[in-house]
Amino acid sequence: MSVKTIRTRTLLLVVLAAAAPGATACQGEPQPLAPAATELKAPEAKAPAAAAFAIGRAGSKVELAMDAPREKIRGRIEGAAGGTLQVDPTDITRTTGLITVDLSTLELFQTAVGDDGKPGEEKKSDVQNEHARTWLEISKDTPDDVREKNAKAQFAIRSISTSGEKDLSKLSGAERTVTVTASGDLLLHQRQAPKTVELIATFRYEGDRPAGVTVKTAKPFSVGLAEHDVRPREAFGKLAQKTLEVLAPKVAKEAMVSLELTATAGAATPAPAAAAAPAGSAAR
Structure with missing residues (x-):
């Protein structure tokens, strides 16, 4: 076989590969969809000594930021989280848990960037909020059963690691803080994907027992x-x-999420249920 023939066939293979289904994934096309799922189950406690901490809705806060060249979006969800953390105070790396957030109360604020590159005034747009609900399929025209599933975002904590102290009893004071890395699964819009989050947990002690814990993201994920x-x-x-690719100069293709939760030692509380109808722009 001549060199010319080899080169010709090689070129033909390259062209066919570029035209094949899925080949555009290497050319900046959207990443593949995460596997479908409707709900995550709470992981079992890893230790008999694990204590249940119930996440309170009142102390919960979720924020998101989406920065694009032409537009910056900030979002917040307050008082809409629930779930349970199973914590072994003698070894926090054996912690598991399930956090559930109701997206129905999502509230977005928009900042447009001018031609001079300077951001304008941050505003809350009813249209922007309606668009967000349509993208998430929790808008008013979404069937009730589908809306209820899509309004539920969950993070199942399956493993914890830390480079610091694992035994809270070896720390002192009424407040004891540890930094950990939580790994598990994120459920959003009925799609489940692995997720790792860096967290700062501050335990509030009463005597020699933890009575509560505040958990914050060390940095957005x-x-x-x-x-x-x-x-x-x-x-x-x-x-x-x-x-999304066409809108990329104006709309970010990812959201940077931060959260803050407060949990109290005791029995588990039910996860927040999505509202029968979304809050809509009037509720914002």
Whole structure:
């Protein structure tokens, strides 16, 4: 076989590979969808000595930031988290838990960036909030059963690691703080993906026993929109013509999420249930 023939066949293979289904994934197309799931189950406690900490809705706060060249979006969800943490005070690396957040009360604020590159005034836009609910499929036109599932975001903590002290009894004071890395699964828009989050946990002690804990993200963690099928939509079940890639100069393709939770030692509390109808722009 001549060198010319080899080169010709090689070129043909390259062209065919570029035209093959899925080949565009290497050209900046959306990442593959995460596996489908409707609900995460709470991981079992890893130690007999583990104590249940109930996450209180009142002390919960979730924030998100989406920064794009032409637009910056900030979001917040307050008083809408629940769940349980199973903590072994003698070895916090044996902690597990399930955090559930109701997205129905999501509230977005928008900052446009001018041609001079300077951000304008932050504003809350009813249209922007309606679009967000349509993308998440929790808008008013979404069937009730689908809306209820899509309004539930969950993070199942399956393992904990730390480079610091694992035994809280070896620390002192009424407040004892540890920094950990939590690994598990994130459920958003009925799509489940592995997620690792750095957390700072401050335990409040009464005597020699932990009575409560405040958990905060050490730094925001990223959530890819395309991975969880959160895409531009005109209505329920109808994708918009403009994709995330087309809108990229104006809309970020990932959200940076921060959270703060307060949990109290005691019996588990039920996870927050999604509202029968979304709050909508009037509630914001």
